[in-house]
Amino acid sequence: MKVSLWTDKKLIKGAEPVFLKGHKKTGILLFHGWSSSPQELNPDYVPSTAKYLNSLGYTVYIPLRIGQGTRAEDLDGLHWEDWVDDARKHFDLFLKEVDRVIVGGMSMGGQLALKISVERPVVGVIAMGTPVFMNMDPLFRVWAWLNRKNRKMMHKRYLPQDREIAMKKIHYIEYPAYQLYENAKASWEIRKILPEVKAPILVVHSANDNVVDPMSAKYLLKKVGSKDKQLFWVKNSYHSFTTDRNSGVASKVMGDFVNRISR
Template structure:
């Protein structure tokens, strides 16, 4: 199966001449059933400002939805951790930025590899849910492989995150399994956080905001509300706000 070119991983080298002779990296993580296409403009923006960028394709994504039923959340974490190692090999400091489910992976990196993560930029992170039907996943995933997916929740016309049209239930159960590990350890997170939340989101509810910001130990944590975009804010009307403010955040938290 040929992979869509926008779903392929992205890697860019640091340009220290643009960042005060410092080599700064940003690891970007896409969401569940999505692909790097949802993050590519952001990655290109950061690379244009001199930051090294790693935007990996997380296992089970970018091919066919059935593949997402064959992986575990630890596979996503391992891929993200390996990408972080690649950045650290060449950079002085690294910030992790993430969309949706990628936010759970990013938080786990902050919990487990605290000294390696200088800050977090989270865009509509998927860390919890008030949907009661998720409680049925352990049984439902054994009899129904997938449901209709929620893809391209984007207010701006003409955008495509190159995601799956089906929602793989075994894969979704892995997301919930990840929460059971990540959420209890949120007090371990001490890094600065820039948190973007869309006020109108048809994929996740606001419980993730309360879960994360109510539990982390970060003294420097700011929530920014986005009022003119949906879930995939990185491809929506206010994407430039996310890009610009995240670039400023990276510069600030990696200084000194």
């Protein structure tokens, strides 16, 4: 498959899209998180979720989302609706390569997977670390609203115990301040459509999530319209658990889910 890029700018090394060909008719489309890159789901320093799922015979595609993988300033001007439209294009492109699609994603990538699942034919959904509520959510919402028109660049802050792992990720360490509002808006929009999510769903969330309130996982499981739904807690990992020590454990659970629903 000719992988689609949103830009002809020079990419950060390691931020390239991932396409791993498999022999099965079902493919897996994964979206990385906000300000991140495909490496989030295909790291080389812990067991890779993408490579594990591909080893089971599935074609795996992790596109580089619009505005990502170059420089943080390229996020300026982008909104939730732009990322949804971008996700639709990648789904339609991937469906030309496989007969059926399972869609998933990390963090905002999980929100995009949920959105796509109500608009496109999918076999199942994998929602990883997907935000409905942020840690200190009331404060976050106020801060996001106050910065909704602020385009000044802001730096991310990391807890000491998370900094080492976070610095291994290929991602932006700064962002336009108004992007906080776009993240909040994404969570609001996703809450509205959860009853419309009917496909089998696996919710995977870090029990120690330092960014997204773990209550989000329980809320998702309760509100989705799916009859086939499952929740798995990843222990001793931070928000992007696919880049942390227990990524292999989480990948195995995802593989079991994918094998079951794609029979």
